[in-house]
Amino acid sequence: MINMEHTTLRDRDVAYQIHPHTNFGAHETSGPMVMASGRGVFVTDETGKEYLEGMSGLWCTNLGFSEPRLAEAAARQFARLPYYQNFANKATEPAIELAENLIRHAPAPMSKVLFQSSGSEANDTAMKLVWYYHHGIDKPEKRKIISRQRSYHGTSIATGSLTGLPHIHRDFNLPISGVVHVSCPHFYRNALPGETEEAFAARLADELEQTILREGPETVGAFIAEPVMGTGGVVVAPNGYFEKVQAVLRKYDVLFIVDEVICGMGRTGHWWGSTAYSLEPDMLVSAKGLSSAYLPISALLVNEKVYSVLKAQTAKIGLFGHGYTYGGHPVCAAVANEVFSIYRERDVIGHAKKVGDYFQRKLRDRAEHPLVGEARGLGLMGALEVVADKKTREPFAADRKIAASVASFAAEAGLNVRPLGDSVCIAPPVIITEAEIDLLFERLDVALDKAFQTV
Structure with missing residues (x-):
């Protein structure tokens, strides 16, 4: 039995919890990202680092992480x-x-x-x-x-x-x-x-x-x-x-x-x-x-x-x-x-339509990046498909895990997105503002550039 008074949250998680959609061996090596608090479209981990939550958790925290009502x-x-x-x-x-x-x-x-x-x-x-x-x-x-x-x-x-x-x-x-x-x-x-x-x-x-x-x-x-x-x-x-x-x-x-x-x-x-x-x-x-x-x-x-x-x-x-x-x-x-x-x-649907259109314009601008084959989406959900060759649409070998690399670099930059196959998926809370969308894509650009430097 692990003495919980003398171990970190990460150690305790690895010791006791099974995570869905996770490679167990890799998880035991790296440990979890432990989230401690949330504010609007941002979440903060146990170390105090803040992330713009680009996936609404799992496509779901539409009103953000701190709605008192x-x-x-x-x-x-x-x-x-x-x-x-x-x-x-x-x-x-x-x-x-x-x-x-x-x-x-x-x-x-x-x-x-x-x-x-x-x-x-x-x-x-x-x-x-x-x-x-x-x-x-x-x-x-x-x-x-x-x-x-x-x-x-x-x-x-x-x-x-x-x-x-x-x-x-x-x-x-x-x-x-x-x-x-x-x-x-x-x-x-x-x-x-x-x-x-x-x-x-x-x-x-x-x-x-x-x-x-x-x-x-x-x-x-x-x-x-x-x-x-x-x-x-x-x-x-x-x-x-x-x-x-x-x-x-x-x-x-x-x-x-x-x-x-x-x-x-x-x-x-x-x-x-x-x-x-x-x-x-x-x-x-x-x-x-x-x-x-x-x-x-x-x-x-x-x-x-x-x-x-x-x-x-x-x-x-x-x-x-x-x-x-x-x-x-x-x-x-x-x-x-x-x-x-x-x-x-609050006319949340009207807001989602307005900022969704803005989000889609910013998303499609990323189709020009040398790593991106397709930018696609609707409203406040989108994906960038990474490819080895934009002209032929040839994908990267699966073991390269380039989309996962983009997500990792995004987390370093303070942005949570989700790699799914060859796609980097984004679905921020629907309360997000245009200024926060700008920040999201600024951080995503950093991640795309760093990932491209590795290929």
Whole structure:
């Protein structure tokens, strides 16, 4: 047993904690970056060094790290009713109000809300409801879910299967049967020579249709997609892609699940990423920014088509055999309601649109850097893809880890960004100012230049 009185926080972390998405051996050598406090868009580590938080934690602290109204909302609800469950006809005022807020601000007509604690849980629930729904319309064989390569929908057994990243599957016996992946809509990497964005989008929509036909339309229950792929590297769909995809889904009566875990709550400069692409989901998943990540909560919204069948199912079976202990937790819901109040009172969406446009201009200026092959993004999410050769788009060998090198140099300069594959990803809190965006890119420029000197 380590004597904690005579060891550092880093030593104790290495001794006792497992970190997700981390190489354990490398972590034991280097130790963690231990964060101690936050202020606005900045965080400070245990040594007192301050960083501009360029990833909003994990795409989620939209209102920054020191919003007193969220702490006060939590304290009020803790004092009034710290917990109650929502099973078997029970309810709390915060959960009722939050469901109303979500339905009122939904990007398409939705009927009801089901609460969970994480994006993974919400996407897992969506998958279950696809099966439940199709049993309800006497098509139980319609259970396959189509997802996309490089997508990210969580890491549970079900959502890890939906996620289209190889390291999420490898040696976990994933994906489970019934999950099918189609191509990632990354025009820069996956378009054919001379292919336009419209032609690329048409080809991917045709691939989706051919996949449905190959699997059997009578077996395909749903298609799931993020409006903009986050963890896959901030992949923005090409022009016309979602219009063509939705036409295919309607043709074969396939439900559309829109994963707004990252894109929702202003990240794209809209309340929802769905608005940017005129998406019409049958189910919509929200998390992360829903509470600005101050407390864990997620929500699954379903439209009336889906809900009416769920209702009939509960009449047939006697009850809805699904739920989570912490679903609709009153303290988490109270914080999320305060987020909605702040967004409305301060026009956070309008601010996110304005500074998002500025962020995108600054991001695209970095496409001129000799290390950058593509600068892409929407709103306040972006990525710079590093390449060995700008003309041929040749990537660096994986073991070079150039994107990770950029992120390391950025941390030295006082900026946290996230390397994902060959991409350096950036998603600052949506409250960021133009002056803070300037500072972000000044520090990122230092990192890019230092990384370029190593190649």
